[in-house]
Amino acid sequence: MESLDPRIARLEISDDAILQPKEALDQLVTYEVFVQKKDKAAFEHVGIVHASDVEMAFIFAKETFSRRFTCFGMCVVETGKIRITGYTDNDNNIYDQVAKVEHGDGPEEIYEIFHLKKRGKQHVHIGSVEAESYDNALYKAKVLYDDEKPKFNVWVIKNSDILFSDEDDKAIWDTLSDKKYRDATAYRAMDKIKKFKEEQLNQ
Amino acid sequence: MNNIALKDLLYKIADDQLIIGHRNSEWTGIGPILEEDIAFSSMAQDKIGHSYAFFNVLHELGESDPDTTAFLRNAEQFHNCQFVELPIGEYDFSLVRHFLFDHSEMIRFEMLTNSSFEPISLIARKLKGEVKYHIMHANVWIKKLGTATNESIERLQKSLDEAIPFALGIFEESKYEEELANEKIFPGEIALKERWIEQISDVLKQTELQLPDLSLTEARTGGRYGRHTEYLQPLLDEMSEVIKSDPTAEW
Numbered sequence: 001m002e003s004l005d006p007r008i009a010r011l012e013i014s015d016d017a018i019l020q021p022k023e024a025l026d027q028l029v030t031y032e033v034f035v036q037k038k039d040k041a042a043f044e045h046v047g048i049v050h051a052s053d054v055e056m057a058f059i060f061a062k063e064t065f066s067r068r069f070t071c072f073g074m075c076v077v078e079t080g081k082i083r084i085t086g087y088t089d090n091d092n093n094i095y096d097q098v099a100k101v102e103h104g105d106g107p108e109e110i111y112e113i114f115h116l117k118k119r120g121k122q123h124v125h126i127g128s129v130e131a132e133s134y135d136n137a138l139y140k141a142k143v144l145y146d147d148e149k150p151k152f153n154v155w156v157i158k159n160s161d162i163l164f165s166d167e168d169d170k171a172i173w174d175t176l177s178d179k180k181y182r183d184a185t186a187y188r189a190m191d192k193i194k195k196f197k198e199e200q201l202n203q
Numbered sequence: 204m205n206n207i208a209l210k211d212l213l214y215k216i217a218d219d220q221l222i223i224g225h226r227n228s229e230w231t232g233i234g235p236i237l238e239e240d241i242a243f244s245s246m247a248q249d250k251i252g253h254s255y256a257f258f259n260v261l262h263e264l265g266e267s268d269p270d271t272t273a274f275l276r277n278a279e280q281f282h283n284c285q286f287v288e289l290p291i292g293e294y295d296f297s298l299v300r301h302f303l304f305d306h307s308e309m310i311r312f313e314m315l316t317n318s319s320f321e322p323i324s325l326i327a328r329k330l331k332g333e334v335k336y337h338i339m340h341a342n343v344w345i346k347k348l349g350t351a352t353n354e355s356i357e358r359l360q361k362s363l364d365e366a367i368p369f370a371l372g373i374f375e376e377s378k379y380e381e382e383l384a385n386e387k388i389f390p391g392e393i394a395l396k397e398r399w400i401e402q403i404s405d406v407l408k409q410t411e412l413q414l415p416d417l418s419l420t421e422a423r424t425g426g427r428y429g430r431h432t433e434y435l436q437p438l439l440d441e442m443s444e445v446i447k448s449d450p451t452a453e454w
Contacts, residue, residue: 005293007233028236049238052347059343060238062336063245171332172339192453 029078031057033065034125036073043075043125045114054078054163062172071173074165081161083134085154089119093150101139104132110159111137113145116152123155208379209320210264211282212389215377215427216311217257218283221273222435223304224250225442229291242340246301249333256326263322274443275450278436279429286369286423288435295358296366298348302341303370303403309334310398319387342406349410356411367415371422374399 003009028050034043046065051057057076066074088094108130114123126145131137134156141154165172227247234240258269266272286304291297312334315327348355374396383389400417407414425431446452 003293004235004295005233050236051238055343056347059340060242063242064238067245169335169339172336174329174332 028052029080031061031076031078032082033057033061034075034077035065035069035071037069037071039072041072043073043114045123048079049076058163058165066173072170073173075162077157077162081157083138083156085138087116087153088150089152091150092152093146094154095142095146095151098138098142101133101135103136106132108132111141112157112159112162113137113141114155114157115145116154117149119152123153128159206264208377208382208386209388210261210266211377211379212383213257213261213264213323215282215284217254217261217272218281219287219304219308219373220250220254220257222281222283222438223287223300224248224254225438226287226289226291227297227301230294230297235294243297243301246337246340249330249337253326253330253333256330260322260326270446274446276439278431278439281429281431281435281439282427283431283435284369284372284375284424284426285432285435286366286372286426288426288432288438289369290434292362293358295348295355296362298341298344299359299362299366300370301337302345302406303366304373305334305337305341306402306406307370307373307395307399309338310395310402314390314395317387318389323388345406345412346409349407349412359410360412363412364415367417368420369423371396371417371420372424372426375422375424375427377427 030048031051031054032048033046035046036043049057049060049064051060054076057078058074061074061076065071085094086097088097109132110128111131111134112128113126115126116123126141129137129140129144131140137156138154141156224247227243227250231240231244231247234243254273255269258266258272261272262268267275286300289296289300309331312327312331315323316331318324318327345359349359350356374392376392377383380391380393384391404414
């Protein structure tokens, strides 16, 4: 069996100059991660992880995004499953561009709506709608959630595509408060370094 | 309260955590992908944190301070099972060990939440959430790779076959099983092992992996009594290199 260990299986060395196609990269797809920073607070986008599937993405997201900060819930969704509108700026509301989409005869399902209310900030979950398509969901979101303030960008995600943390697993968020030693700020070295330098000078 | 029995229990738990934490931290920087590197390293750090909590209880019972206990003993003074001191091998072996060891740890902590010795039950309750995540992580990987490709299944199976005798060594009985059970401090290794077999079997059933016949497997024991493989002392030497360079330094 060929080793998977990068310390053993080094880059193959070959000194011939025959042109060969560059091998495809087996890059994993990305998943978007959302967290609840307070109990029952809205889910906020925090970043992405690479993973082979949504379960693995959740496992990675937990350590990547909830270790340093308190967290009460988390959800992940494959990047490609998110439908996004274009971006606006200044006082332009993206919902002004959203035309009415009539409800057809198809089955309804739940879509989750996320708003970008400030450029440079994160998308925040605003609510859900029952709709028949992404476009229908976006229109319903406009009716339900468009207040006076401009929305610069909207994400529409099928609820069934999202993996939410389980209420029964709440304990996994429990243990963070007294772990300051994990942060570099908890290790105050400057005083000791100064003292050491002074001792060196005085010698 | 039987202090010798209690200390024996605390030492084996703390030493297991310290050594597996150190071993798993060896993957830091060379994990298979960045996200897994972060997760595996974080869990390794959790383990060291767990050992620290138990070394603190030992300190309160009159043993040396946690740093001295952790870094300045020789291999034969360590009570960890041999399983945790084995080299990390390739990632399949480290994952299988993580899966087998952490399930035992989860059950041990669950049992200890009801311990009559309060400092232990408090720690066990506090740390259970972390171990719960460790189990989720292990289960996801084992289920994924245990059903993925011929190569991944073959690799995990080979590692599982190699790991099982050592994993059974986790449950090597101490001289104090009866005292600990009678005083309701800890129900004992045999009870723990039974639940462990059930729990790992439940996960393995969802994969192509076969749990070796445990009745035909001889457990690799001795660790709980200070008998270790050739791999422990080099690990301890490396772990204590810094503190030994100046044992009186203030950190």
